[in-house]
Amino acid sequence: MVEDADNAKKRHPIRVAAGRSGLTPGLLRVWESRYGAVAPGRSEKGQRRYSDDDIEQLRLLQQAVQGGRRIGDVASLERAELEAIVEEDRRETTRRFGGDLGVVEGSAGILSACLDAVERSDVDQLRHSLDRALLGLSAIEAVQEVVSPLMRRLGEMWAQGQVDPAHEHLATVIVRQVLVDAALSIGPSNGNQRIVIATPTGQMHEIGALEAALCAAGEGWSVTYLGADLPAASIARAARDRGARMVALSVVHPDDDPELVPQIEELSRALDENVVLAVGGDAATKHADRFRSVGAIVMNDFADLRDALHEANGRR
């Protein structure tokens, strides 16, 4: 017989624990296996069961990570210590941003603040709004609902002469900087599940690759971000050196570069058999059949990436 008052009773399945703590089931498993974040019980069928206390611990850990802490640094903290850190970070965030992120506007409001900042060439406001997106939304929401639409709109504004190329470049620099910082600070620096992310030679658009880096870090992967315009041999070497389980590439423009498909073929040959090669971006959609024929996974969006990461974890 279940007693509601018993907060230590292990009774919630993983989906409930994930929903209540604001994490994904995949991240919950990673935080458990790699960092011992909580120790769920097991049902008769061997499925994970979480107590109310476990869920509260996970919720606090999630808030600590959103506040900029590494999961490896906070996973083993006692409840009181964790609560104190979360409260301290919350106070600091409120001081910096003048509001409580717990009641911040949704992605539409943040996107509109970003666009407003771009139109006014207000670099600080742009950085501030992007920070709000990354702190207040999940990685995948921040990417799909703020960063991608912002960059597309920026392109339109540039094409219509509504924004000076210098401003467009400056905005791209800020977006790049914020994404690099976030991707490298969220994920573990040396976790077991490692991913190498880059764009191949000739592909100068790197925001898609950075978005992938952020999503992978948000799923608990250790990210090695190599930047844009890299030869296949170098990417393969980095993957070997890092012991990567996955290599993700972004290919956007040009999509008719005769060297593009051969590069993916070369990379596929050079990677160890157990390394997953994933390619996303508009040019990947165009060459999907060729890429698939050499064993690459072609991704339409970041939900595909998340699925592939979960699958590579072997625990979907």
Ligand code: B12
């Ligand atoms: C910023 C920008 C640049 C910057 C890039 C800086 C940087 N560090 O990245 C600079 C100034 C260098 C640049 C240069 C050029 N650019 Co430009 N650029 C843009 C702009 C404004 C934003 C690009 C961007 O970041 N988009 C946001 C990202 C996230 O979108 P995305 O790359 O399409 O990715 C999406 C998906 O494909 C997916 N995805 C991408 N990668 C991956 C990877 C994985 C693993 C997954 C799961 C998903 C995924 O995620 C996104 C989903 O929303 C776009 C406008 C636009 N509409 O995108 C033009 C745009 C891409 N550029 C364009 C062009 C033509 C150029 C130039 C030729 C311009 C010129 N005349 O010099 C050069 C080419 C440079 C080169 N050698 O390739 C065109 C491309 C047209 C086309 N597709 O044929 C666009 C669309 C502008 C336009 N409307 O004409 N550009």
